[in-house]
Amino acid sequence: MFTENLVAVSAEPTVELFVARTPGPADRTLLVIHGGPDWDHTYLREPLVELAGRHRVVLPDLRGCGRSTRGLDADRYTPALATTDLVALLGSLGAPHVDVLGFSYGGLIAQRLVLAAPERVRRLIVASSSVLPVPPDAFDGWREREERRAPEAAVWSDPSLSGPDLTRAAAIAGAGANVWRPEALPAYLDRLAGAHFSGEWMRAWKAGNLPTARHRDAARRLAALGIPILLLHGRQDMIFPVALADETARLIPSARAVVIEEAGHMAHVDQPGPWLDAVAGFLS
Template identity: 25%
Template sequence: MNLSQPKFLDTPRGRFAWREGGDSVGYPVVMVHGWPESSYCWEAVAGYLDSGLRIIAPDLRGLGDSERTESLAPYRKAELALDVIAMLDALGIDDFYLVGHDWGGVVAQEIAMAVPDRVHKLVIMNIAIINNLKGNKEVIEKVRAGSGSAYWYQHFQQTPDLPEAMIPGNEAAWLGHFLRTWSKDGFPQDAFDEYVRMYSLPGTAASGANYYRTFREDAKRWAGMADHRWPMPGLYIYGNRDRVIIPDYLNHIEDCFESVQVEEVDAAHFLQEEKPAEVAGHMNRFFAAD
């Protein structure tokens, strides 16, 4: 199955784009993209998911074809989660499977925190678990002990006005650094072209950077979550060649869920586009299990 072209929803929180695919009356699986991508990142995976599922793939605020918002506060991850929940409410989606990659994985966790009774199963891919304070602290200590050079782009985007001055007109070079050099077996040209188009929309250099500019406020929120355990079944699919989400992020992950399984994929950060069949296979088995 393929995903639709972007559709648009007007909600009390703003105007957002989304794609859908699969069975229109099937059980919903909500798939949340990360940075610097859009809902298109699930296009390849959609072709391998169980045809009985209904895919709902939103474009997060400031990315894809959703609205660009200038202020910082709406890019806090708990606020982005409320955006998605508002979209699901508008679509009449009650309970669902939930998938998130990269920052979308954080937003998915915030959704699961906000409406745990609606999230039947939770899949996270290549991002920190926000209540894994012990494991995340170990990562920080390891990064500080080294050069930390892989994280330069985060500091770049947190610098006031710098992304806005340097990215416009250079979108292909900017995205190519991540999408192509971070990929083990190459990055699909159709997806690359879509993200260049999306990042060329006015305001995206700033709205994309705002995901990183709000990180410190997010971290303050997560600092009080050490005792939280996700009540719904969890699946963590890990691309083992990621340069930024290193294996240490998996330390102590079992303490964060009532039940969780970890599946490793021989891929880098953008595993859903590098190995869509394998990623979808893990999801299908997880969703089908009692």
């Protein structure tokens, strides 16, 4: 169902993005930006592959991620440069306008992409992410969150792990926090087993070269553009609090929030049917 190729997006330094895409009309292109960063796009293929034919679904790996170019200097991994790559990728897609879905960290990059090239984006989906900053006390008193996130915290503090091994171990240890429904966990772990993890962005973070991905004043600027925005969120998300989706919808007239019940950060894994219905309905 997917065709895969490398797309050159930068000459200095040379950067090629690994891109998977489904069949579908060019004028119904959905560009999907994965999170992590240091993950690849593959954990998002399902259920989005079901849009194939009606939409052309395009899933790149960001620079330093998955099967895209790695080995760059640490200061070459920034949200601004990742956004520049995606603007260049848009030029290769043969579509004057695209819809954009950004998931988790990718939701922050997606907002940057819209603000960098608003004339190229028809609609924006911010999935399991946030336009507004997360308050430091957002999860105070949620004991189950503390318990579920403890295994991942232990992995990040393990001095014996580094690079892609650390990223993979943290993703696996964090699965119980990111997936709310226990019955969905085995299939999610199988999905992670096939993912291509890296440690490139972690190098930038450790070197102090990784700026925040959150665009300053994003809510006001997105509101001024008037682009339709879907804020798609799991009720039990333990990374980005669900309350921020409703708050953002009040601030941006062109935005609406859809909250998926009994779903965590990986809402598309917990509730693939309702999640995909929300995406398809918004894009129709």
